[in-house]
Amino acid sequence: MKKRHLLFLTTFLLTGLLGFTVMASTAAASEVEEIHFLIPGGAGGGWDGTARGVGKALLDSGLIEEASFENMSGGGGGKALNHLISTATRQENTLLVNSTPIIIRSLTGVFPQSFRDLTPIASVIADYAALVVPTDSKYQSLEEVIADFKNDPRSVKVAGGSVKGGMDHLVPAMIFEAAGVDPLQLVYVPYDAGGKAMAGLLSGDTQLLSTGFGEAVGLANQGEVRILVVTSAERLSQAPDVPTVKEAGYDVTFANWRGFFAIPELNPAKAEAYRAVLKEMYDKPEWEEIRSQRGWQNLYQPGDEFFTFLEKQEQDIGGMMRKLGFIQ
Amino acid sequence: MWEGMISGMATGITTTLIPINIAMVLFGCFSGSLIGMLPGLGPITAVALMIPVTYGLEPTTGMVLLAGVYYGAIFGGSTSSILINAPGEAATVATAIDGYPLARQGYPGKALAIAAYSSFSGGTIAVVLLMFFAPMLASVAKSFQSADYFALMILGLTAVSAFAGRGRVLKALLMVVLGLMLATVGTDQTSGVQRFTFGSLELLDGIEFLLLAMATFALTEALLLVLKRDPSSDSFKPKTIGFKSLKVTGKEFKLIAPSVLRSSLLGFFIGVLPGAGATLGSFMSYGMERNLAPPEEQKKFGKGSLRGLAAPETGNNAASSGSFVPLLTLGIPGSGTTAVMLGALIAYGIEPGPRMFVERPDVFWGVIMSMYLGNVFLLILNLPLIPYFARLLAIPRNLMVPIILFFSLMGVYLVTFNDFDIMMMVFFCIAALAFRLMNFPMAPLLLGFILGGLMEDNLRRSLMIYDESMSFMWERPITLVINVCTIFILSLPLIRSMLTKAKDTR
Numbered sequence: 001m002k003k004r005h006l007l008f009l010t011t012f013l014l015t016g017l018l019g020f021t022v023m024a025s026t027a028a029a030s031e032v033e034e035i036h037f038l039i040p041g042g043a044g045g046g047w048d049g050t051a052r053g054v055g056k057a058l059l060d061s062g063l064i065e066e067a068s069f070e071n072m073s074g075g076g077g078g079k080a081l082n083h084l085i086s087t088a089t090r091q092e093n094t095l096l097v098n099s100t101p102i103i104i105r106s107l108t109g110v111f112p113q114s115f116r117d118l119t120p121i122a123s124v125i126a127d128y129a130a131l132v133v134p135t136d137s138k139y140q141s142l143e144e145v146i147a148d149f150k151n152d153p154r155s156v157k158v159a160g161g162s163v164k165g166g167m168d169h170l171v172p173a174m175i176f177e178a179a180g181v182d183p184l185q186l187v188y189v190p191y192d193a194g195g196k197a198m199a200g201l202l203s204g205d206t207q208l209l210s211t212g213f214g215e216a217v218g219l220a221n222q223g224e225v226r227i228l229v230v231t232s233a234e235r236l237s238q239a240p241d242v243p244t245v246k247e248a249g250y251d252v253t254f255a256n257w258r259g260f261f262a263i264p265e266l267n268p269a270k271a272e273a274y275r276a277v278l279k280e281m282y283d284k285p286e287w288e289e290i291r292s293q294r295g296w297q298n299l300y301q302p303g304d305e306f307f308t309f310l311e312k313q314e315q316d317i318g319g320m321m322r323k324l325g326f327i328q
Numbered sequence: 329m330w331e332g333m334i335s336g337m338a339t340g341i342t343t344t345l346i347p348i349n350i351a352m353v354l355f356g357c358f359s360g361s362l363i364g365m366l367p368g369l370g371p372i373t374a375v376a377l378m379i380p381v382t383y384g385l386e387p388t389t390g391m392v393l394l395a396g397v398y399y400g401a402i403f404g405g406s407t408s409s410i411l412i413n414a415p416g417e418a419a420t421v422a423t424a425i426d427g428y429p430l431a432r433q434g435y436p437g438k439a440l441a442i443a444a445y446s447s448f449s450g451g452t453i454a455v456v457l458l459m460f461f462a463p464m465l466a467s468v469a470k471s472f473q474s475a476d477y478f479a480l481m482i483l484g485l486t487a488v489s490a491f492a493g494r495g496r497v498l499k500a501l502l503m504v505v506l507g508l509m510l511a512t513v514g515t516d517q518t519s520g521v522q523r524f525t526f527g528s529l530e531l532l533d534g535i536e537f538l539l540l541a542m543a544t545f546a547l548t549e550a551l552l553l554v555l556k557r558d559p560s561s562d563s564f565k566p567k568t569i570g571f572k573s574l575k576v577t578g579k580e581f582k583l584i585a586p587s588v589l590r591s592s593l594l595g596f597f598i599g600v601l602p603g604a605g606a607t608l609g610s611f612m613s614y615g616m617e618r619n620l621a622p623p624e625e626q627k628k629f630g631k632g633s634l635r636g637l638a639a640p641e642t643g644n645n646a647a648s649s650g651s652f653v654p655l656l657t658l659g660i661p662g663s664g665t666t667a668v669m670l671g672a673l674i675a676y677g678i679e680p681g682p683r684m685f686v687e688r689p690d691v692f693w694g695v696i697m698s699m700y701l702g703n704v705f706l707l708i709l710n711l712p713l714i715p716y717f718a719r720l721l722a723i724p725r726n727l728m729v730p731i732i733l734f735f736s737l738m739g740v741y742l743v744t745f746n747d748f749d750i751m752m753m754v755f756f757c758i759a760a761l762a763f764r765l766m767n768f769p770m771a772p773l774l775l776g777f778i779l780g781g782l783m784e785d786n787l788r789r790s791l792m793i794y795d796e797s798m799s800f801m802w803e804r805p806i807t808l809v810i811n812v813c814t815i816f817i818l819s820l821p822l823i824r825s826m827l828t829k830a831k832d833t834r
Contacts, residue, residue, distance in 0.1 A: 071745040075529030163520040189789050190518055195679040203473045
């Protein structure tokens with residue numbers, strides 16, 4: 001019998017540990033007492049972190065009583081989008097987390113729906129894009145880069161952590177276009193993640209890196225890289241010395257937002273209730289702790305403001321993608 | 329550099345000594361030994377099965393646990409090799425050559441004890457080497473460009489096809505190619521174009537590595553336990569073997585000490601090679617000791633030589649530690665098992681590569697320092713407990729198989745929460761089963777899969793960076809050196825075939 005005991009013990013241990021990770025999901029209807037977060041990607045990604053961070057802040061500060069989370073990856077986020085729309089009648093309490101890629105993927109036709117098929121609740125945070133060089137680079141400003149590029153487009157290659165036609169490609173393309181150079185001449189070298197692209201820049205693969213400000217600021221403070229410009233409208237408090245693209249004379253701003261959407265044609269009162277509860281969250285110390293820990297920038301744009309912002313971003317991105325030949 | 333290493337070691341020690349990490353080293357070694365001991369279940373399966381357990385944990389704690397499972401499984405694999413001549417996997421095949429005869433001659437306890445001491449020494453010596461070489465390589469690796477990575481991937485692939493097959497070179501090559509093909513499914517990184525998705529949303533993100541690993545190893549091994557009834561394991565009666573003498577005399581220690589030292593060094597450096605890993609480490613160590621032994625000792629090889637047992641046992645443990653060097657410093661798997669661990673690291677949100685050394689020193693050093701502790705635990709755990717552990721070999725299959733199936737399927741589902749993945753897993757499992765029954769090795773498929781994506785991306789990046797010219801293959805010094813290594817390794821199968829020939833004629 002001894003061997004059986006051993007076996008049961010092992011099974012027991014394994015089951016117990018596995019139990020940590022299993023999450024219960026519940027949902028019922030009323031004012032905003034509970035939110036069910038639908039995450040279109042797997043555990044550990046950016047969407048996952050946003051939804052769980054916001055959920056935790058709302059819960060810990062007592063703004064809502066219950067938060068549940070559901071990961072549903074697949075189809076670049078399209079699967080969860082589909083699921084939310086097709087089961088809308090019983091998803092009143094669900095908020096879908098999403099970000100800039102929803103716009104890019106609708107434009108390229110990865111999935112047929114777009115943000116217009118949902119009720120935009122609000123954007124909550126943003127990461128601005130940044131152009132980065134190694135500390136020992138000869139470039140001190142964006143203007144110098146552009147000047148070299150005009151002489152020989154092949155002398156400045158740009159690394160980035162997204163696919164060709166993705167965010168890290170589109171941002172420098174927009175900036176270079178605003179500077180009066182043909183964005184098609186830009187050699188964009190894609191890596192499968194921001195960190196790998198950073199390693200590529202530091203190894204000398206490329207001269208320039210296009211990445212999120214949040215990903216670069218740590219290394220900039222350590223003195224390994226220099227951030228040439230950020231795409232925010234105003235200078236950022238974490239890096240007051242870094243100029244914006246606008247200051248450099250090119251009219252480009254860009255924010256990789258993360259925000260929440262609800263089912264199509266959600267009752268407007270309920271939508272406003274969601275917006276109100278998210279707005280209240282910004283004043284809570286619980287949120288501030290999570291936000292600063294993750295290095296997020298607040299970007300609260302509720303309802304119509306969010307919708308207008310999305311439309312403008314769709315226009316900017318769509319125009320550039322058309323120029324680069326990624327969409328017709 | 330020394331300063332950095334000492335502060336790194338301090339970080340590693342403090343990380344390791346957190347109670348939960350100590351507990352996880354112990355738990356990892358324990359469960360690794362148990363799973364590795366079961367016939368047919370090797371380190372890849374053991375690590376893949378334990379990944380779901382690590383999801384709720386900190387990355388360091390998770391990696392410490394998985395590392396424990398890895399060397400624990402190699403440790404445990406020797407038990408089934410020695411007692412019932414049923415190696416859990418390729419890395420312990422060489423152990424059975426001398427270990428099983430020793431057990432048959434009435435010294436199972438001594439054989440197991442020697443295996444335990446050798447494993448311990450091999451593991452510990454290799455960790456010391458790892459501690460010195462990993463930071464060195466990590467600092468060199470910072471200047472590795474895409475071109476160098478491309479060359480490294482080729483080096484990894486050639487090593488796989490030359491070694492992993494063990495006489496099945498063509499089959500191994502075919503599996504590598506299949507792995508490369510599977511790696512192209514999904515959105516193409518460079519152009520954003522969808523490839524082989526058949527218009528389906530589900531395949532857009534490609535195939536999850538863990539899913540493939542679980543399907544080709546854990547699920548398939550479990551089903552093979554049902555399909556292939558191994559008569560030797562059925563007839564095993566643990567009670568018939570007396571374990572009175574786990575004692576090894578001082579004279580015997582003296583005899584094996586030089587073998588252990590040599591095999592540790594050889595095993596470690598083989599482990600460092602991308603793609604080689606523990607299997608080659610054990611075979612090469614065995615071959616080396618055989619060639620170095622004086623004529624009268626040489627005759628005993630294959631008939632229960634202590635040196636012939638100590639060498640591969642040392643070699644495989646040293647190589648498994650060595651394979652952490654490319655994993656931790658370059659983000660390249662040195663073996664099928666470290667390929668699974670690479671998948672786990674990515675799932676924790678850590679990007680393996682030279683930057684990990686700088687950005688996550690806690691993971692880097694925590695894993696290395698925990699290995700000292702793990703080796704000690706394994707020795708303490710295994711020596712007195714071997715007789716009891718061995719009874720696990722008699723667990724009925726009708727309990728074992730469903731448990732493995734359950735944990736494999738749940739393990740994958742809990743990462744993505746995507747039901748399509750479960751179906752895909754079953755599909756791959758059936759395909760893998762068919763290949764396995766036709767004697768195709770699966771590890772080359774996994775390595776081809778994980779190296780293939782990296783290889784393609786790095787090649788295409790290099791081409792863009794060098795303005796569509798292949799000149800980087802010989803113009804960049806680092807790339808050139810790696811390419812020379814590749815050519816050298818390609819000529820190694822000749823040496824290996826000579827080794828096998830020597831073994832066959834004994």
